[in-house]
Amino acid sequence: MTENAGSTSTAHASTALPGGLYGSPLDGPEGGEVQVISSGWRLAVREFADNRLAVVGLAVLLFFLAFCFLGPLVYHGNATNADVLNANLPPSGAHLLGTDEQGFDELANIMVGGQSAFEIGFFASAVAIVVGTLYGAVAGLVGGFVDGVMMRFVDVLLAIPFLFIVLVLSTKYTGTVVSISLVLGCFSWLIPSRLVRGEVLSLRTRDFVLAARVMGSSRTRIVYRHLIPNALSVTIVNVTFLIADSILVLSYLGFLGFGLQFPATSWGDMLGGAQAYMSNGYWWLVYPVGACLVVVVLAFNLVGDALRDALDVRLRRR
Amino acid sequence: MVGYIIRRLGIAVIVVIGVAAVTFAMLHYVFPSPAYAALGPKASHVAVLAWDKQHGYDRPVLTQFLSYLGNLVHLDFGYSYKLNQSVTALFKENAGRSAYLTGAALVLSLAIAIPLGIAQAVKRNSPLDYTMTAWNFALYSMPSFFLGLILIQIFGLDLGILPVGVSDQITTTWQAITHPKQMLLPIVTLTAINVASFSRYMRSSALDNLAMDYIRLARAKGLSERVVLTRHLLRNACLPMITLVGLSIPTLLAGNLLIEALFNYQGLGLLFYNALQAEDYAVLLAYTIVGAILTVLGNLIADIAIAVADPRVRLD
Numbered sequence: 001m002t003e004n005a006g007s008t009s010t011a012h013a014s015t016a017l018p019g020g021l022y023g024s025p026l027d028g029p030e031g032g033e034v035q036v037i038s039s040g041w042r043l044a045v046r047e048f049a050d051n052r053l054a055v056v057g058l059a060v061l062l063f064f065l066a067f068c069f070l071g072p073l074v075y076h077g078n079a080t081n082a083d084v085l086n087a088n089l090p091p092s093g094a095h096l097l098g099t100d101e102q103g104f105d106e107l108a109n110i111m112v113g114g115q116s117a118f119e120i121g122f123f124a125s126a127v128a129i130v131v132g133t134l135y136g137a138v139a140g141l142v143g144g145f146v147d148g149v150m151m152r153f154v155d156v157l158l159a160i161p162f163l164f165i166v167l168v169l170s171t172k173y174t175g176t177v178v179s180i181s182l183v184l185g186c187f188s189w190l191i192p193s194r195l196v197r198g199e200v201l202s203l204r205t206r207d208f209v210l211a212a213r214v215m216g217s218s219r220t221r222i223v224y225r226h227l228i229p230n231a232l233s234v235t236i237v238n239v240t241f242l243i244a245d246s247i248l249v250l251s252y253l254g255f256l257g258f259g260l261q262f263p264a265t266s267w268g269d270m271l272g273g274a275q276a277y278m279s280n281g282y283w284w285l286v287y288p289v290g291a292c293l294v295v296v297v298l299a300f301n302l303v304g305d306a307l308r309d310a311l312d313v314r315l316r317r318r
Numbered sequence: 319m320v321g322y323i324i325r326r327l328g329i330a331v332i333v334v335i336g337v338a339a340v341t342f343a344m345l346h347y348v349f350p351s352p353a354y355a356a357l358g359p360k361a362s363h364v365a366v367l368a369w370d371k372q373h374g375y376d377r378p379v380l381t382q383f384l385s386y387l388g389n390l391v392h393l394d395f396g397y398s399y400k401l402n403q404s405v406t407a408l409f410k411e412n413a414g415r416s417a418y419l420t421g422a423a424l425v426l427s428l429a430i431a432i433p434l435g436i437a438q439a440v441k442r443n444s445p446l447d448y449t450m451t452a453w454n455f456a457l458y459s460m461p462s463f464f465l466g467l468i469l470i471q472i473f474g475l476d477l478g479i480l481p482v483g484v485s486d487q488i489t490t491t492w493q494a495i496t497h498p499k500q501m502l503l504p505i506v507t508l509t510a511i512n513v514a515s516f517s518r519y520m521r522s523s524a525l526d527n528l529a530m531d532y533i534r535l536a537r538a539k540g541l542s543e544r545v546v547l548t549r550h551l552l553r554n555a556c557l558p559m560i561t562l563v564g565l566s567i568p569t570l571l572a573g574n575l576l577i578e579a580l581f582n583y584q585g586l587g588l589l590f591y592n593a594l595q596a597e598d599y600a601v602l603l604a605y606t607i608v609g610a611i612l613t614v615l616g617n618l619i620a621d622i623a624i625a626v627a628d629p630r631v632r633l634d
Contacts (some may be wrong), residue, residue, distance in 0.1 A: 016345075082372065098631075103458070139369045152332070152333070152336070155333050155336075155342055156333055156336035156337050156339075157340065158613075158614075159333055159334075159337050159613045159614050159617075160337055160340065160609070160610045161568040161571050161572065161606065161609040161610065161613060162568060162569075162572070163345070163355065163568075163571075163575065164571070164572075164573040164590070164602075164605065164606045164609055165341075165606060167590075167594055168344070168345070168348065168594070168602050168603075168606065169344070169348065171348075171594055171597055171602075172348045172349075207608060220420060244459070247601075248459075248461055250462070251461050251464075252461060252572070252576060255461070255463050255576070256575075256576070256579060256591060256594070257595070258594070261631065268461070271463070271464060274467075275467065275580075278467065278470060278471060278475060278482070279475055279482070280524075281475070282472075286467055286468075288470070290464045290467070290468070293461065294456065294459055294460045294464065295458040295460075298455065298456060298459035299453065301459050
């Protein structure tokens, strides 16, 4: 990229004779190029598209979404009926990735596990972002004593190790997509709330907010038109990392045996089950699932990194 | 400085009390009384009520919480009816081995990540930098137990040169230290995962510092590159690592839990894991609070250490 950085389009302002010998100032601006600035979101999209790794990450995610949710329409593997006669078969034409200890088709199981990974990732981070944004915005706007108390509460919850509290709660609840998402979401809104509060604190004294207030905008209008859209970028970046983390923690839960209830399954459940068969050399129970898990989390992290670069104006290349 | 430390200590104590309250409230909701654990699942309702009354579980929640806090101050973490031992004794028995596993991995990962991050920053955009960045990114996205499974497969099963799990014979911290072959895979797994996140920060910190004037000055006055890197860059670039390590206690505890469960290594993580399966809430509550206290302590020590190490940090 050149110094124009894809964020501005350039136009040659003057087609008149060079040097402006005959030109009056009215002919147009001198001094070369005039930059036409486009809107912030369009800049961000352009910046994102310039990042090759991010585009790859996005493509991987789209592929996995299609694979997990549309794949079962094409590939009819058995992931629901235990079939002990066909247990632990190596990959073959009938079972592209073999079968596990209950005779479930491994590839079909990976699709089912991927569905729950995406569902829980999206749902848990949606809960976290909504709660975190509201909490942080209220704390930042109200300020003062209330803000202090609200943020100390966040400090307290942040001090409790996340995995421990999630594990303790998951002994109480049956593992369904909704229950696990709620448990994960209820304890991962803390960082978003801090980010949003910080953003609101700095935004509310900016000139454009003051100008809006001077023009007589109502408080609601200032919140919805000015504060939330401007605090949005920091939340959007955080969502991708939240999804990646939720999928990882889901895999921890599954691996430790506190994952989803049958017929749902997660990639962590599958890896936990495969551990017992390691010494038998059933590699197809370990590597394909693990690879899917790593690739999906990696893709979310790549997209998140690129979004941060694209949305953070301070990091934007000039 | 003393005032700053006292103020930070005060905040830490308040946070710890808050943590105890939240954890206690949650546990009280999930598991109000250990009566069934003590009397067995077939205990009659009357027996349970009598047991609750005898052990004070029929008192108001606030009274129970205050007496729990009082016990905490005396390092009494409760009694595990499943294991028939006091939780404090269980912790004393297991803490050393966990501390060894996590500590060894932490020291090793810092010893690798710091030079690696600096090397990547100095040779920025070189093949070395790209390879290590990609490698670290992949490891950063990998659950530690999956890396452990791969290493078990390669070194434990295919090559057969390392044990697939830590032997039951290792019952003391000293035995763990003197049997490096048993401990190699768990330590290497944790180290690799830690290096992935540490070296990313180290690289960006070193990059920030390399662009600063004091490095240019050091080079301009003719210091050898080795002296510039080891005497000037290293000390400044390591400062963010203090905060990073202080803040990574929850991650370290989680890694410890997963790796101990994977390798069947007797430590606090495995104790917690077994307590989950036995629904031994005394242990669960106690370890959650201990983990939270360690987290608060980690933050506190990091804040004080950074204030001591970096005179630019303003204490306010």
